[in-house]
Amino acid sequence: MPSWWGKSSSKEAKKKAGKESFIDSLHRKFKFSSESRVNGRSGGSQGHCNDTISEKGCQSPVESRSPSPSKNVSRCQSFAERTNAQPLPLPSLHPAHVGRTDSGISISTKPRSEKGSKPLLFLPLPMPGCIGSRSNPTELDGDMVTASVFSESSVDSDDPADSCHRSPQATDYDNGNRTAAGSPSSSMLKDQIFTVAPIKSREPKKSAISFSNNISPTSPKRRPLRSHVPNLQVPYHGAFCSAPDSSKSSPSRSPMRAFGNEQVVNTAFWAAKTYTDVTLVGSGHCSSPGSGHNSGHNSMGGDMSGQLFWQQSRGSPEYSPVPSPRMTSPGPGSRIHSGAVTPIHPRAGGTPNETQTSWADDGKQQSHRLPLPPVTISNASPFSHSNSAATSPSVPRSPGRAENPASPGSRWKKGKLLGRGTFGHVYVGFNSESGEMCAMKEVTLFSDDAKSKESAKQLMQEITLLSRLRHPNIVQYYGSESVGDRLYIYLEYVSGGSIYKLLQEYGQFGELAIRSYTQQILSGLAYLHAKNTVHRDIKGANILVDPNGRVKLADFGMAKHITGQSCPLSFKGSPYWMAPEVIKNSSGCNLAVDIWSLGCTVLEMATTKPPWSQYEGVAAMFKIGNSRELPAIPDHLLDDGKDFIRQCLQRNPLHRPTAAQLLEHPFVKYAAPLERPILGLEPSDPPSGITNGVKALGIGQARNFSNLDSDRLAIHSSRVSKTNNHTSEIHIPRNISCPVSPIGSPLLHSRSPPHLNGRMSPSPISSPRTTSGSSTPLTGGSGAIPFIHMKQSINLQEGFGGISKPMNGFYVNGPSYHDSCPDMFRGKQPGSHIFSELMPCENDVLGKQFVRPAHAEQYDGQSVLADRVSRQLLKDHVKMNLSLDLSPNSPLPSRTNGV
Numbered sequence: 001m002p003s004w005w006g007k008s009s010s011k012e013a014k015k016k017a018g019k020e021s022f023i024d025s026l027h028r029k030f031k032f033s034s035e036s037r038v039n040g041r042s043g044g045s046q047g048h049c050n051d052t053i054s055e056k057g058c059q060s061p062v063e064s065r066s067p068s069p070s071k072n073v074s075r076c077q078s079f080a081e082r083t084n085a086q087p088l089p090l091p092s093l094h095p096a097h098v099g100r101t102d103s104g105i106s107i108s109t110k111p112r113s114e115k116g117s118k119p120l121l122f123l124p125l126p127m128p129g130c131i132g133s134r135s136n137p138t139e140l141d142g143d144m145v146t147a148s149v150f151s152e153s154s155v156d157s158d159d160p161a162d163s164c165h166r167s168p169q170a171t172d173y174d175n176g177n178r179t180a181a182g183s184p185s186s187s188m189l190k191d192q193i194f195t196v197a198p199i200k201s202r203e204p205k206k207s208a209i210s211f212s213n214n215i216s217p218t219s220p221k222r223r224p225l226r227s228h229v230p231n232l233q234v235p236y237h238g239a240f241c242s243a244p245d246s247s248k249s250s251p252s253r254s255p256m257r258a259f260g261n262e263q264v265v266n267t268a269f270w271a272a273k274t275y276t277d278v279t280l281v282g283s284g285h286c287s288s289p290g291s292g293h294n295s296g297h298n299s300m301g302g303d304m305s306g307q308l309f310w311q312q313s314r315g316s317p318e319y320s321p322v323p324s325p326r327m328t329s330p331g332p333g334s335r336i337h338s339g340a341v342t343p344i345h346p347r348a349g350g351t352p353n354e355t356q357t358s359w360a361d362d363g364k365q366q367s368h369r370l371p372l373p374p375v376t377i378s379n380a381s382p383f384s385h386s387n388s389a390a391t392s393p394s395v396p397r398s399p400g401r402a403e404n405p406a407s408p409g410s411r412w413k414k415g416k417l418l419g420r421g422t423f424g425h426v427y428v429g430f431n432s433e434s435g436e437m438c439a440m441k442e443v444t445l446f447s448d449d450a451k452s453k454e455s456a457k458q459l460m461q462e463i464t465l466l467s468r469l470r471h472p473n474i475v476q477y478y479g480s481e482s483v484g485d486r487l488y489i490y491l492e493y494v495s496g497g498s499i500y501k502l503l504q505e506y507g508q509f510g511e512l513a514i515r516s517y518t519q520q521i522l523s524g525l526a527y528l529h530a531k532n533t534v535h536r537d538i539k540g541a542n543i544l545v546d547p548n549g550r551v552k553l554a555d556f557g558m559a560k561h562i563t564g565q566s567c568p569l570s571f572k573g574s575p576y577w578m579a580p581e582v583i584k585n586s587s588g589c590n591l592a593v594d595i596w597s598l599g600c601t602v603l604e605m606a607t608t609k610p611p612w613s614q615y616e617g618v619a620a621m622f623k624i625g626n627s628r629e630l631p632a633i634p635d636h637l638l639d640d641g642k643d644f645i646r647q648c649l650q651r652n653p654l655h656r657p658t659a660a661q662l663l664e665h666p667f668v669k670y671a672a673p674l675e676r677p678i679l680g681l682e683p684s685d686p687p688s689g690i691t692n693g694v695k696a697l698g699i700g701q702a703r704n705f706s707n708l709d710s711d712r713l714a715i716h717s718s719r720v721s722k723t724n725n726h727t728s729e730i731h732i733p734r735n736i737s738c739p740v741s742p743i744g745s746p747l748l749h750s751r752s753p754p755h756l757n758g759r760m761s762p763s764p765i766s767s768p769r770t771t772s773g774s775s776t777p778l779t780g781g782s783g784a785i786p787f788i789h790m791k792q793s794i795n796l797q798e799g800f801g802g803i804s805k806p807m808n809g810f811y812v813n814g815p816s817y818h819d820s821c822p823d824m825f826r827g828k829q830p831g832s833h834i835f836s837e838l839m840p841c842e843n844d845v846l847g848k849q850f851v852r853p854a855h856a857e858q859y860d861g862q863s864v865l866a867d868r869v870s871r872q873l874l875k876d877h878v879k880m881n882l883s884l885d886l887s888p889n890s891p892l893p894s895r896t897n898g899v
């Protein structure tokens with residue numbers, strides 16, 4: 001056991017004292033905020049147009065521990081050294097996957113009454129209703145701004161912790177996380193040690209807290225913000241430390257996870273690696289990119305440890321018993337946040353879930369009662385807290401419990417740990433009554449950390465943004481609720497893991513898979529961008545894949561809704577996937593940054609590593625931001641693929657095509673469609689016991705929610721669970737997983753060129769070594785990879801850093817694929833006769849023109865249908881967006897006003 005573990009909480013007592021006051025103040029603030037919103041909040045933050053949404057510190061989620069082939073891979077093997085990956089089995093064809101997508105928020109009207117505990121923390125849970133009720137379209141932004149302000153302020157914090165000087169402890173810590181399957185995996189490292197709640201007893205504890213579902217077996221022990229047993233000491237996970245614990249899942253715990261514009265290079269590390277040309281404001285700390293098992297990205301934004309190398313040997317950290325020192329690789333967890341702020345209190349993300357830990361240890365994966373999943377608030381307050389004690393680790397986890405038989409389907413039980421993130425842990429949530437699953441992100445809020453408040457706000461922002469998104473290629477947000485000192489966020493469960501994880505386990509993808517995944521990512525981005533929202537952290541670790549090959553964009557912690565005309569470009573993202581303009585801070589917020597990152601992700605899929613991974617973080621950033629070099633593109637990719645990457649990696653953001661435009665690129669346009677596109681289009685019946693939320697609830701949230709999202713995509717169901725004095729209205733949207741995704745089985749029904757049909761392309765997959773991803777050094781100096789200058793319609797817009805203002809949701813500066821079937825896409829693919837038989841383009845709602853194979857239907861009727869459905873969905877989304885944006889009450893500004 002690490003020495004720091006035994007140190008326990010020397011600061012415990014001191015922190016405890018401040019918790020109460022913190023909670024109270026936070027509570028008051030949220031409450032205040034809530035009221036403000038209800039009354040048409042204005043948020044003084046509107047004046048700010050900072051990056052906002054959320055800034056995460058480094059985190060290192062632990063990937064699923066389920067047995068996987070990856071186990072066969074030596075953890076110490078480097079990507080390059082790894083033996084050939086196992087061929088991916090063909091996805092099985094199943095009925096359309098229907099996934100719940102509705103969002104709901106659970107709320108408990110009854111405050112927690114646990115003796116000795118503080119009043120429940122009223123977290124401002126974003127809700128459809130609340131959102132819809134906003135009269136000012138910029139409110140959302142205001143929230144973000146507010147968050148950003150916090151974030152920035154945090155960056156300037158004098159708190160040593162801010163500087164993220166993650167010490168070697170990080171390593172230990174990381175190791176501990178990874179190695180301790182069930183051990184308290186705190187993800188926070190810091191020079192300060194704190195104690196975490198001891199593992200809860202599995203014995204049922206009688207709780208004074210009543211559950212909405214009538215479950216009241218909570219544990220008296222549960223003392224959210226105060227009772228930490230000094231038997232576990234978890235190093236603070238400061239901004240500087242990357243989440244070393246990242247396991248294979250997230251590749252990128254990145255080298256610079258905590259980088260921020262505002263950050264000051266104040267660490268020795270940075271001092272020694274200062275590149276004058278790189279605008280590294282603030283002390284960026286990088287987490288090791290591939291180290292963490294979280295997402296393994298090197299996202300910047302909160303903490304940046306000095307590990308800026310793409311970790312070549314990130315096997316499956318989680319399996320690795322050996323404490324891994326800090327990772328320097330651009331893994332999943334290396335994100336740089338503009339504010340070196342570690343979102344939630346260090347402990348939040350890293351605090352091991354006692355219960356979970358114990359479960360993991362014993363491998364039983366027992367689950368215990370959890371508060372009701374997505375529940376719609378039935379009262380006027382947009383903020384909710386749950387009085388459910390179900391989340392208490394001490395709650396009996398017996399699946400067969402008979403408590404609350406009245407509302408069987410409303411209980412979610414926390415299952416196995418999927419991973420750790422900056423904000424907390426993610427578990428599988430299972431409703432034993434309905435058989436449904438979800439991903440539960442558990443975040444522990446601490447009051448003893450100055451940044452907790454800020455972190456909470458950031459998290460709220462992410463939730464707020466996510467709650468407004470509904471697309472088959474975006475992880476659906478179901479709802480959230482706070483229970484005591486913990487916040488639970490319910491998300492669509494995507495069991496396949498991230499692209500990063502798949503790459504780690506199976507090696508590089510074949511071209512068909514890449515095409516399919518890329519097409520889906522683009523679909524999600526097109527939708528997102530149509531809402532003037534930029535993800536800012538696109539990379540393999542943040543893209544999840546379900547068993548059917550459907551891709552879902554995840555982790556919107558750094559996403560930002562672009563609203564003003566001018567928005568400073570925050571230094572956020574993951575170094576290796578970061579666009580030049582972000583590094584150079586030369587342009588304003590731009591949707592095009594995602595396109596650049598997409599290009600990097602395509603390379604990542606083709607090589608298992610992001611471009612420039614052979615360089616350490618800072619050096620890579622220097623390359624990206626100051627040289628004209630572009631990463632080498634694997635030869636095994638066909639011309640379309642190479643061209644696609646080049647299009648994305650144009651240094652001038654104005655030259656990059658928009659997501660919508662890229663959907664017309666032959667590389668993705670003919671990607672294999674999903675097998676089951678139609679199933680589920682019609683609203684599915686809500687689960688047993690669940691009634692239509694809108695009708696049943698008749699509350700603002702429900703109404704607004706229905707307005708916010710497409711009815712065609714989801715059914716808003718709710719369940720009213722009345723228990724004792726607690727009434728919860730569950731709003732469980734169900735949606736269909738989507739037809740947009742082309743890949744039901746990338747290997748099947750492909751509409752790609754004949755030579756690719758039905759087969760993976762020449763084996764990229766078989767041997768990760770064969771391709772050189774990062775092994776491909778950057779050859780060439782500037783201009784090694786020629787830019788392709790296509791017809792452009794540059795339309796500089798004032799106030800947006802020179803970036804063109806989106807037109808119909810898309811910036812119109814880049815290559816105009818709108819123009820009738822661009823020649824560049826015609827017959828471009830070698831040997832593809834399909835491309836030469838294109839039907840006349842037809843306009844779609846996006847103003848784009850799609851091209852279809854003349855004999856597509858006879859070629860593959862189902863595929864065509866799927867394609868149409870997918871496009872229709874995209875149109876619907878756009879329409880929906882337009883409708884939403886134009887609504888005076890919409891929290892999102894009209895696109896025409898955006899950017």
Ligand SMILES: Nc1ncnc2c1ncn2[C@@H]1O[C@H](COP(=O)(O)OP(=O)(O)OP(=O)(O)O)[C@@H](O)[C@H]1O
Nearest residue numbers: 059061294295419420421422426439492493494555
């Ligand atoms: N909806 C989901 N379905 C399945 N697994 C998920 C889901 N969301 C997250 N995970 C898993 O949980 C892990 C932690 O996710 P989380 O979003 O908290 O952190 P992260 O994305 O890895 O890091 P960060 O948020 O700091 O960038 C991820 O690595 C991912 O494997």
